[in-house]
Amino acid sequence: MTQPVPDTFRESLITASEFTITYELVPGRGSGGKRLEKILQLAEDARSDGRIKAFSITDNPGGHPALSPLSLGLDIQAMGISPLLHFSLKDKNRNMAESQLFECHRHQLLNLLVLGGDFPRYGFQGQAMPVFDLDSPQLLSLIERLRHNFTVKKGAPGQAMDLPKMDFFAGCVVSPFKTLESEQVWQYVKLLTKIQCGAQFVISQLGYDIKKYRELITFLHGHQINIPVMANIFVPSLSVARIMNQGRVPGVIFPDKLLQEMETEAGSEDKGEEARLQRGAAMIAALREMGYSGIHLGGNNLNFESISYLLNTAEKMNGKEYLEQIHFPEPVTWYLLDTSGKAEKKRHMPLLYKVNHFIHNQVFSPDGSLFNIAMKISTCSLNNRYLTRFYTFIEHISKKILFHCRMCGDCTLASSSYLCPQSGCPKKMVNGPCGGSNKGFCEVYPNERRCFWVRSYHRGPKPDSRNISSTDPIPPKDWSLDRTSSWLNYFSGKDHCKLPARKDLKQRRKV
Numbered sequence: 001m002t003q004p005v006p007d008t009f010r011e012s013l014i015t016a017s018e019f020t021i022t023y024e025l026v027p028g029r030g031s032g033g034k035r036l037e038k039i040l041q042l043a044e045d046a047r048s049d050g051r052i053k054a055f056s057i058t059d060n061p062g063g064h065p066a067l068s069p070l071s072l073g074l075d076i077q078a079m080g081i082s083p084l085l086h087f088s089l090k091d092k093n094r095n096m097a098e099s100q101l102f103e104c105h106r107h108q109l110l111n112l113l114v115l116g117g118d119f120p121r122y123g124f125q126g127q128a129m130p131v132f133d134l135d136s137p138q139l140l141s142l143i144e145r146l147r148h149n150f151t152v153k154k155g156a157p158g159q160a161m162d163l164p165k166m167d168f169f170a171g172c173v174v175s176p177f178k179t180l181e182s183e184q185v186w187q188y189v190k191l192l193t194k195i196q197c198g199a200q201f202v203i204s205q206l207g208y209d210i211k212k213y214r215e216l217i218t219f220l221h222g223h224q225i226n227i228p229v230m231a232n233i234f235v236p237s238l239s240v241a242r243i244m245n246q247g248r249v250p251g252v253i254f255p256d257k258l259l260q261e262m263e264t265e266a267g268s269e270d271k272g273e274e275a276r277l278q279r280g281a282a283m284i285a286a287l288r289e290m291g292y293s294g295i296h297l298g299g300n301n302l303n304f305e306s307i308s309y310l311l312n313t314a315e316k317m318n319g320k321e322y323l324e325q326i327h328f329p330e331p332v333t334w335y336l337l338d339t340s341g342k343a344e345k346k347r348h349m350p351l352l353y354k355v356n357h358f359i360h361n362q363v364f365s366p367d368g369s370l371f372n373i374a375m376k377i378s379t380c381s382l383n384n385r386y387l388t389r390f391y392t393f394i395e396h397i398s399k400k401i402l403f404h405c406r407m408c409g410d411c412t413l414a415s416s417s418y419l420c421p422q423s424g425c426p427k428k429m430v431n432g433p434c435g436g437s438n439k440g441f442c443e444v445y446p447n448e449r450r451c452f453w454v455r456s457y458h459r460g461p462k463p464d465s466r467n468i469s470s471t472d473p474i475p476p477k478d479w480s481l482d483r484t485s486s487w488l489n490y491f492s493g494k495d496h497c498k499l500p501a502r503k504d505l506k507q508r509r510k511v
């Protein structure tokens, strides 16, 4: 087991007077080569400089296979700099996630950035299977348990046992840059849920709308949340700016106006290099003064000389003087704190929602008029093999027609306005959307399908979008229930709702 190593990242981030700087490394496919040599050279230069407190390392970025962040993390750690590993869930199920957490702990790789991750793309002989067994709030809950003595239940491998405390420092991501009310409200709801599940710091998505950067800080302060928040600043080259502007990087909004400015700058002698670094430095200075705890820096074709120039220039700047020059809002966008903006028009009158909600409450709520009879029928069916099959068949047919149900056995329809995330969301997100949507469209089907959670927002009752609160996180689905009746699982207390036994319900009613 690796001996404890100084954690420059955590120490800096939890020290309120420090402005923490991290830099994002993007390993490529393969275990070596020029790209990796360049990365390691940059890390070596940064170590002697001392201002960068951590290197964050992406986890199969863009959904493509790449060198594992654990492997590069060990190299970075050996150089004396803290690694901040991206821990994504697209390629690993819960057991693999737990196993990798043990591996991280064993090697003292304790700083983790938890995220769902981009949808998996090509791999060996075709596109990889998306996993998403857990989502980020669920993984944060697992990490939180590992941080405070996790008792493994009897019957699990290793039998009943207490795992030793693992002192992870785990953060989460959020995008304040969504253009639609529905997308933005969900981002903030999910952020609160992630913090409730144990996120210890927050890193924003990259963006160029300064008003939205300010909104994130103000939103958290308004909720009395004082965990460190870092702003993601990306200094793109012109070619990458064009790709981002076309919406080809999941969840990234790159404004036309900024691209036009960069195209003009590219005509200068240095092809716009000085201008892009100046803009990056002004962003650092402005966000430092806005109250961010630090910046999470990234960019292409940046060698350490350019990074050093960026940081030196930012140190000498008064951020307030540059706010206008670095503010690139989308022409039409919704702001949480600007009530003059138009609220998004609800597209459907949620009649279907009302009918479903009424029936759901009557049948599944212990106070509903049909609850007792439904409970009796379910209990009888459970005791007879043929009745169980018939009951399951009826549920399957009716829910397949009404909700495109996949019979996952643990129904969460009521939490997403009676739309099924198992069939409607490619990442099967049950606790709110991923960060990949763009202008309301799903990351996986851009300009083709609306994001599942945008649809859910429009179908449900009108939320108070200016008064956002967290939702109760839905725990991971128990896969032993797959292809079984979710109704039977609900009434027998096996699903995530954990309905109390009948006698306890009666007792509760008397009280």
Ligand code: SF4
Pocket: 424, 425, 426, 427, 428, 429, 432, 433, 434, 435, 436, 437, 441, 442, 443, 444, 450, 451, 452, 453
């Ligand atoms: S439907 Fe929404 S939450 Fe699901 S993958 Fe697409 S963008 Fe993400």
